[in-house]
Amino acid sequence: MNLNLILQLALNGFLLGGVYSLIALGLSLIFGVMRVINFAHGEMMVWGMYVAYTILLWTGIDPFFSFLVSAVILFILGYLLQRTIVNRILDFPEAMQVLPLVGMGMVFENSARLIWGPDYISPQSRFALSSHSIGFFTIDSPRFMAFSISIIITFLVLIFLKKTDMGKSIRAAADNRLGACLVGTNVNKVYAVCFGIGTACVGAAGGLLVPIMPLSPYIGAPFTLISFIIVILGGMGSLTGAMIGGFIIGVAESVGPELITNIFHGIGLDLDFPHTMKQVVSFFILIVIMILRPQGLFGGKKG
């Protein structure tokens, strides 16, 4: 077994896992508070990417700064989306909540195509090609920066929820909507802000991913799926769960195929685990955790 390779893969996966955490955090926050799954999550991330890309194109400001603008714009989009659509479907049966949001996903996807065109774009940015070698290991700078910023944002969101009045209102509304209403919380506003924070997280993540992966209007859906896996894995609505789940999935998808191939070879099977089946690894982990701990890793009774 090539241990260096496995460790390198684990490192790559871990760094990307940080960004996955941030994406999943948004989804988990929205679900934890409103019990709505944002099926337009990945598509909104792509909007975050395009906003950062447009700023890069017009002003030359690097996505590692302009992700803040992505976050703000996605906050506004999320806020409006909640007020106009999501708020109306909160009490609908779950199956009916899915459709408007899947529909919004399509709207985001295809409007991105209309605005920015269908081509894959890899914009030139300052850090896009930077990396550092330490012994055998290569540390991918944009990945490392995206990771660090994601972790900082995640902690800021957690602190916001714990310490600020609005954060406390959000947690109160999540805990007991009626109770929050009774003590005078403007639940509609709290929900909209919370949805906005969720989409701002994913918008920021999108901005941070611009130097790492090519943009196209249609790359969103896999991210919705991956964040969904992470959220279920970590426990629906648990923010810590989303964070840890992100790392688990990041590392598992990166190391999984190579590790399994090595195991196959180790037991004398001449079989390579195809990289096309990466997601099988994530789903396998998900199933195992669902069997052992149906509420997810950090899911409490209330989720």
Added chain:
Amino acid sequence: MKKVNRRTFLKYSAAVGATTAIAGVPTLLRAQAPEIKIASIQPVTGVISDIGIGQRRANQMAVDDINARGGIKSMGGAKLRLLLADTEAKEEVARTEAERVIKEGAVALVGPFLSGNAMTIATLCEQRGVPFVMDVAAADEVTKKGFKHTFRVFPTTAKFADAMLFYMDKIMKEKNISKIRGVVTNCGDLFGRVQGATFLKALKDKKFPIEVLGHIEYPLGIQDLSAEISKIKALKPDVLFPVARPGDAKLMIRELYKQRVELQGIISPGSPGWYEPEFLRDMKALGDYVMDNVPWYNPLGKMYKEVNAAFAKKFPGKYIDTNTGYGYLGILVIADALGRAKSTKAEDIVAALKKTYLKQDLMVGLAVAFDERGDNINADTAMIQIIGQSLKVVLPEKAAESKYIHPMPKQLWDRGV
């Protein structure tokens, strides 16, 4: 609600009557020069929409050009009308969309870029008895099924592999290379898998002196290739043989750069990703020295020059490449068959398609003519290379615009990008 009384009823019925009368007149006029519906079915949305849109544009432009030249002359100047269908790059959607355009009266279908989509459309067209001309779609499997209604203008994967070995042999002999240690990668859709596997099989069957250290497949639409490139780095190949798509081609170059993978060359056995305007635009000097064995436009062709000029004018920043070129040609093939068939009946069109001999100098290769399986026997490829950030035909020598460069004189990170 407002009640409908006699007056409002009369008012509305008069309006409806007038509209019908006005709309009816052009219908009568149109009936004099009959219209023939054909359908363009391409992956216009979804993971490969960039290419799909190009294909649709090329199909549409060919139809417009034919109509501008007087339509199908043997059929009283009948105009072609292109019905548009979108596969979303999904097999099941490809089938329902094909079903829809057939119901809407398409007498022939052209498309669909993706071999997997082609397979479902070809199966359906066989059931419905509708001629299907594949403009682009390379996987051998599609025409192996013995379909009677399916024709392919594009080269097959077997043809790609033959040409690739021919060019590699030439390069290795001229450069005195006795053996190449290579890694083959491909994306995991039908085309990618067949193209990768056919290349590997050809190497093995011919005992070609390329030692394959590894074969890596990854899903279509992948957004993170770091694991795959780490593995390639650990295998230490001389040359990388990638079968890619536009998104992963760019991702791959950047990962190779960041992980400092030393290579003598990046030579694709034939795939998109490496020749589109967006690749050259985004990769700049990093794209240099990449070679790709593809069906390419004929730089000396009169038809190429005309079509390319019109295409580039209509769609700024774009040019006729492998796919748009064959997209245009696909429509010409149908129009030619319709002209000789003098009929829109499926069996007449199929009979005419079988006898196709369409002279063209749009793409490299001779006149379009089909064998008994429906494959274009004269479809050919050229080896192209990016030199000084522009695309050049480097092999075969008779069509070469420039001499190929191998091994790469500079690694990716030495190019000052």
